[in-house]
Amino acid sequence: MKKNIAIVMGGYSSEKEISKKSGSVVTKFLSKEKYNVYPVLITKNKWYYLDELGNESEINKADFSLTINNRPLHFDCVFNAIHGTPGEDGLLQAYLELIGIPQTACNYYQAALTFNKRDLLSTLKPYGIPCATSLPYNKGDEINTSKILDVVGLPCFVKANKAGSSYGISKVYKAKELPQAIENALQEDDEVIIESFLDGTEVSVGVITYQGEVRVLPITEIVSDNDFFDYEAKYQGKSQEITPARLTEEQHKTVSELALKIYKVLKLKGYTRSEFIFVNNIPHLLEVNTTPGLTEESILPQQAKVAGISLEELFGSAIEDALLNK
Template sequence: MGSDQRSAMRIAVLAGGMSSEREISFSSGKNAAAALREAGFGTVDLLDPADKGFLDDIRAGGYDAAFIALHGAGGEDGMIQHLMEYLDMPYTGSDALASACGVDKDLSKALYERAGIPVADGVAIRRGEKIDPDAIVASLGHDLFVKPAINGSSYGVTKVSDAQELPKAIERAFEYSSKVLVESCLTGTEITVGVFGDDDSLRALPIVEICCPDEVDFYDLSVKYVVSDSIHRIPARLPEDVYAQAQELACRAHRALGCFGFSRTDFIVTKDGPVILETNTIPGMTETSLFPDEVRHEGRAFSDVCAELVDMAIARHGCK
């Protein structure tokens, strides 16, 4: 799309929302809005779907496309995508079905397994079900991760190492989701792999290695949004064949869920190879987020990538 076309376009950046990731979403939205203005789009407005007048504003705004920067419930679960479909408005990222599949870690694991992607051993627990901590430990081991099945950004995630700690950790996870996953704690190097492009041009971005400080058990909120080259290492220090395998698996996960435009998939590289953790269908877009880091390391301007996401959204809409 040429600069003259972009200068005449109106883009609504959707950020904020109603999830526990509301403030992070605002940071993503502001960063994406600045990038779109830098890319030459004439009007870029930041709209919050949680505002009372949101529907009136987006209907009356004459927008050519919506750039979705909403994380968690209402953003990555298909809700806002359904609304954009109803309004007949082009929007960035995955459609409602892929979003719903990606946000449910239990469902996405089944799709990963079907696609031949290694997953961690685990069990899903629904609210109201009786649990037997000793049986879970006997099956999965003492070191476990307890996480909400539908949530993001490490909210409600607990690492436990004893059966007695499980009930409290499960109860905490239920604060964020009606379904909880308990998984074996994997030993290895944590990495994340961004994926970018449409169906014909899909490619994996440079891999980020997550290096948590010694005093932190895992990559949680205390370090996730900290600017530090000692935490994000690009490219990841992996053997060449493992590096290529992780990139291929990230593309396979993207396709298994039916994602579009971009995604970011997290892995633990064990002694047997990469094991998938989850796929983010709307990766963080803040100044310290992983996806923008990968884009910059590839040598591309973040503004160009955001503009291409809009271009892809409009092209997809035109094919319907």
């Protein structure tokens, strides 16, 4: 008997449109022979299933069910394609766990931790994970430019602490630019992280659970046409994404082992994509994404393709693993 699968997309953050694209690709490629597939849009105002004719059926939040043609429909599993809140920060995961529906992303605690850049880096430092020198800033704090720059130097990066897709991020070259960069980050979150600039080769490492086994995918080297891997570089073709990355054998081994260590230390599951910059042959962690982009052009699907994994296989494996471990 076919399983009923909800593919949730949208969300409440600036990433909602990107999430819709990811969800549409999952809807397209997830096997219709194995599953009954229902795309579900999550917005602040309502959660609803949108059928092929454009008809909306609202989700009952008490048990995440639908009523279609006066008949109740319950889901066996949720495919989480939401970037940002509430799908990447743990809120959706906690809700689904409470009502007993398995989902494809990591668990709620790991989602909340990885989505919080400051907490993630603090948690991993005792495990010897190299990262940039950083300072926290919270909305309302005094901006002491000289003290901040004494620690992180110039140039530096100012980032929204809980945001993705390069929203709320600025590269700062001059001291006078720092207050505006902080204000830009505060448009996305009331917490900010200010990091030293790392000059080196940037790579993205996908680590996933595939057919029951944890697997490191072929690594992608990122060469931005812009000053850094910003929104334009990520989504508007202003970068080269080279898979497999042009790394030495030693570099490949080091960063693969580090990404795998992070996945296991944090007890992650599902898909992850960790970003690193090599400085003197040492990979420094930037962030960990636990619901990465899933369009055909996104980095993780590119990596899966090089590994010989089709999108149907990639998405189907996530469903089967979630059902197995419910």
